[in-house]
Amino acid sequence: MSTLATIIVLHKTKYGESSVIIHGYSSDNGRCGFLMKKPGKGGALSLLHPLSIIEAELSENPRGDLRYIKSFRSLHSLPGIRESLSKSSLAIYISELIFRTIHEYSPSAGFFSFLVKSILLLEELKEDYANFHIWFLVEFAKEAGYSPEKNFSDGALFDIISASFTKTPQAGTRCFSVEDSAILATILDKREESIHILRITGGRRSHFAKQMTIFLSYHFGFNINIHSLDILHEVFE
Secondary structure, three states, X not given: OEEEEEEEEEEEEEEOOOEEEEEEEEOOOEEEEEEEEOOOOOOHHHHOOOOOEEEEEEEOOOOOOOEEEEEEEEOXXXXXXXXXXXXXXXXXXXXXXXXXXXXXXXXXXXXXXXXXXXXXXXXXXOOOOOOHHHHHHHHHHHHOOOOOOOOOOOOOEEEOOOOEEEOOOOOOOOEOOHHHHHHHHHHHHHHHHHHHHOOOOHHHHHHHHHHHHHHXXXXXXXXXXXXXXXXXXXXXX
């Protein structure tokens, strides 16, 4: 029996000589993995790039838990993400973030919708998207249930543990710097507009992303090590 599923591709892993495992997030299955036979010379694997959105025909695998992808089609061509070095680097970073943080296999329609809207936003942006990933980190934290409190005032620091801003950090707290706290406050206040209005250096952008990763690591309860962040820093330096 075959079923259809909409899948956001996160990662591909070689499996034997003739197959690959497609890791993704599905509207119906949540975090998931599927087996697929390597295509011939048609180059279909190139369509399964990070953050590609596909509709796949699935069949059961009598030999294991991973179902087979019998066939698939792209729901969005995403030429901007596929052909732009900077956008494809952002896609690799975001897909790795999701791959390393979302471990639950139960689906969330709200989270899936958020991912699709974010991917299409990245595709549509024509310029000034160097801040896209730091905006995404803040929105991702909200979607994951760890939304920073919007209680910023001038000079306040963002406390990682309480997920709120404070002007009087207590002993043992872990806070963002003044600069990173102000960036977070801007993103919380301006939402998508912050992608365009923030004027910060590549170094500051990278530092903020690392601080947000520490924040997420604390609240997820495990260390999140994103290998592609350094590459992303080089692209937007």
